[in-house]
Amino acid sequence: MGLEGELEAFGTRFGAPAYRQFSSGGAYPSVPLSSPLPGSTDRFGSKDEILLTLEKHGGICDCQTSRDTTMYAVSADSKGLDTVVGLLADVVLHPRLTDEEIELARMAVRFELEDLSMRPDPEPLLTEMIHEAAYRENTVGLHRFCPTENIAKIDRSVLHSYLRSYYTPDRMVLAGVGVEHERLVECARKYLLGTRPAWGSGAAVHVDGSVAQYTGGIVKLERDMSSVSLGPTPFPELTHIMIGLESCSFLEGDFLPFAVLNMMMGGGGSFSAGGPGKGMFTRLYLNVLNRHHWMYNATSYHHSYEDTGLLCIHASADPRQVREMVEIITREFVLMAGTVDVVELERAKTQLTSMLMMNLEARPVIFEDVGRQVLATRSRKLPHELCALIRDVKPEDVKRVASAMLRRKPAVAALGDLSDLPAYEHVQAALANKDGRLPRTYRLFR
Amino acid sequence: MLPDCLSAEGERRCRRLLAGATARLRARPAAAAVLVPLCSVRGVPALLYTLRSSRLAGRHKGDVSFPGGKCDPADRDVVHTALRETREEVGLVVPEEHVWGVLRPVHDQQKATVVPVLAGVGPLDPQSLRPNPDEVDEVFALPLAHLLQEQNQGYTHFCHGGHFRYTLPVFLHGPHRIWGLTAVITEFTLQLLAPGIYQPCLASPELPRG
Numbered sequence: 084m085g086l087e088g089e090l091e092a093f094g095t096r097f098g099a100p101a102y103r104q105f106s107s108g109g110a111y112p113s114v115p116l117s118s119p120l121p122g123s124t125d126r127f128g129s130k131d132e133i134l135l136t137l138e139k140h141g142g143i144c145d146c147q148t149s150r151d152t153t154m155y156a157v158s159a160d161s162k163g164l165d166t167v168v169g170l171l172a173d174v175v176l177h178p179r180l181t182d183e184e185i186e187l188a189r190m191a192v193r194f195e196l197e198d199l200s201m202r203p204d205p206e207p208l209l210t211e212m213i214h215e216a217a218y219r220e221n222t223v224g225l226h227r228f229c230p231t232e233n234i235a236k237i238d239r240s241v242l243h244s245y246l247r248s249y250y251t252p253d254r255m256v257l258a259g260v261g262v263e264h265e266r267l268v269e270c271a272r273k274y275l276l277g278t279r280p281a282w283g284s285g286a287a288v289h290v291d292g293s294v295a296q297y298t299g300g301i302v303k304l305e306r307d308m309s310s311v312s313l314g315p316t317p318f319p320e321l322t323h324i325m326i327g328l329e330s331c332s333f334l335e336g337d338f339l340p341f342a343v344l345n346m347m348m349g350g351g352g353s354f355s356a357g358g359p360g361k362g363m364f365t366r367l368y369l370n371v372l373n374r375h376h377w378m379y380n381a382t383s384y385h386h387s388y389e390d391t392g393l394l395c396i397h398a399s400a401d402p403r404q405v406r407e408m409v410e411i412i413t414r415e416f417v418l419m420a421g422t423v424d425v426v427e428l429e430r431a432k433t434q435l436t437s438m439l440m441m442n443l444e445a446r447p448v449i450f451e452d453v454g455r456q457v458l459a460t461r462s463r464k465l466p467h468e469l470c471a472l473i474r475d476v477k478p479e480d481v482k483r484v485a486s487a488m489l490r491r492k493p494a495v496a497a498l499g500d501l502s503d504l505p506a507y508e509h510v511q512a513a514l515a516n517k518d519g520r521l522p523r524t525y526r527l528f529r
Numbered sequence: 530m531l532p533d534c535l536s537a538e539g540e541r542r543c544r545r546l547l548a549g550a551t552a553r554l555r556a557r558p559a560a561a562a563v564l565v566p567l568c569s570v571r572g573v574p575a576l577l578y579t580l581r582s583s584r585l586a587g588r589h590k591g592d593v594s595f596p597g598g599k600c601d602p603a604d605r606d607v608v609h610t611a612l613r614e615t616r617e618e619v620g621l622v623v624p625e626e627h628v629w630g631v632l633r634p635v636h637d638q639q640k641a642t643v644v645p646v647l648a649g650v651g652p653l654d655p656q657s658l659r660p661n662p663d664e665v666d667e668v669f670a671l672p673l674a675h676l677l678q679e680q681n682q683g684y685t686h687f688c689h690g691g692h693f694r695y696t697l698p699v700f701l702h703g704p705h706r707i708w709g710l711t712a713v714i715t716e717f718t719l720q721l722l723a724p725g726i727y728q729p730c731l732a733s734p735e736l737p738r739g
Binding site for chain 1: 584591684697708709
């Protein structure tokens with residue numbers, strides 16, 4: 084796509100705690116907002132007009148909602164800065180939210196929910212479940228996807244009420260990459276300063292400033308996974324479990340040791356092509372997938388938010404081997420607090436650094452990084468600063484954060500045939516045990 | 530300005546305010562009792578907390594709480610339970626005369642009653658205590674001044690079935706986060722000791738549940 088001038092990305096990011104309590108809870112107000120984007124606004128009569136305007140500057144736009152932020156992004160030619168900021172301001176502050184658009188959004192949400200329950204990849208569903216288990220009934224534990232019963236209840240006034248409370252200047256950041264600061268500020272003044280948003284400037288409904296409280300717990304979903312394949316090729320029947328523990332927020336000093344720990348655990352699917360930088364020497368590959376060929380998947384994830392974080396491991400295997408699988412994962416967790424080999428740590432640090440630098444080569448990623456950091460900390464750590472901090476992580480740091488993490492109650496999510504799943508108390512005991520073993524149970528009939 | 534709750538005048542006031550509840554609730558059977566130890570650490574009024582051992586089985590492992598535990602049939606009343614448990618867990622002997630009174634009971638998830646007992650334990654050095662390692666990993670004190678600062682106070686709304694149910698306070702930026710029932714009991718204590726200074730977080734329509 085040959086373009087003149089510089090390509091850049093800019094947009095607004097909101098620290099709208101989309102996951103927090105808002106009438107029926109959940110991130111659903113944001114989902115309809117993101118779906119019709121670009122919907123019609125006061126200045127642009129329809130979605131097509133917006134796209135046509137952007138096309139003149141070779142631009143593309145996107146809107147994404149995650150648990151703690153909503154992002155409206157545009158990538159376009161730098162000559163179109165003025166038009167694009169105006170467009171963004173309009174989309175964010177003056178959406179018309181016609182009944183037709185809301186109805187289309189509702190349909191999109193319904194489709195997304197159906198898709199979620201049908202697809203063979205359990206990842207998004209498991210992520211929801213582990214959050215629900217870890218943060219029982221509060222903040223991040225509330226459903227990100229709108230529950231079916233609530234879709235019909237969302238209308239313009241509900242959306243406006245949400246926007247009034249959460250789309251406020253103190254929760255917004257306008258970020259730009261590849262554009263001069265002064266020019267961006269000028270455009271911001273022109274389009275964002277002093278405008279009255281479409282939902283009026285009435286008093287905000289109580290803004291939920293809840294602190295995320297990690298509770299730990301278990302969420303189970305029994306489901307027949309014997310025929311999840313959508314095509315003619317059969318998919319093996321698997322039970323999926325995810326075990327998580329509270330880590331720390333990205334604002335704390337311990338965040339980087341956790342990130343390095345997460346890299347060190349690594350993992351992925353057992354049917355993986357591998358390759359340099361893939362993590363073939365990470366613990367979950369070396370100790371789990373390479374040794375136990377019946378495990379289909381063992382992957383480590385680290386979710387981190389402004390006031391809390393969650394480190395979890397996802398594993399899948401045949402339903403008859405769930406108990407063994409759980410024990411393997413609890414062993415891996417316990418070993419995190421054991422000795423950390425220096426070579427292993429250096430490899431993980433290098434992998435993290437290179438992943439960071441590779442991702443930051445793309446402007447949209449830089450933009451997201453700038454927006455997120457400024458939103459959370461009102462400042463930005465530059466990539467080389469982060470690399471220096473990563474280099475400073477020592478084996479003692481990893482051991483310390485892992486030991487602190489293991490004291491807390493675990494969060495467990497399980498999906499599929501759960502007849503062989505150990506009780507939550509046994510998982511808890513295994514994590515407190517120094518070799519990670521589940522308590523022995525004696526069974527007469529196997 | 531933090532009232533001098535460690536003074537004799539402060540103590541009399543608290544005892545007077547708690548007298549009614551204490552008389553009513555002392556002998557009433559409850560599932561568990563905890564001691565809220567108001568101590569003076571290097572001259573600064575503070576509350577003493579424990580970090581429950583991660584080796585404990587059960588729902589409260591690794592949690593921050595006040596010293597305390599289940600009521601035993603051999604205990605005379607809830608005050609006796611709180612004092613006994615404190616002695617067993619933390620190695621701190623609190624004479625019964627130092628108990629100021631009984632605070633409002635709280636209910637945990639299983640609807641079991643937990644009765645907080647407030648006692649003034651005087652000057653104390655948390656480092657000198659020898660907690661029982663099977664039950665308690667760490668003992669620490671949080672100054673009242675810290676708890677009363679707004680930036681250290683937070684709250685969390687809890688939902689169930691898609692509806693808002695209740696709000697619980699949370700106290701931040703200490704060595705460990707104080708949440709759940711312990712935070713609720715802390716709130717009751719602060720309301721008693723520093724009325725007007727401490728703004729309780731939004732009240733819930735139902736009794737606070739852990």
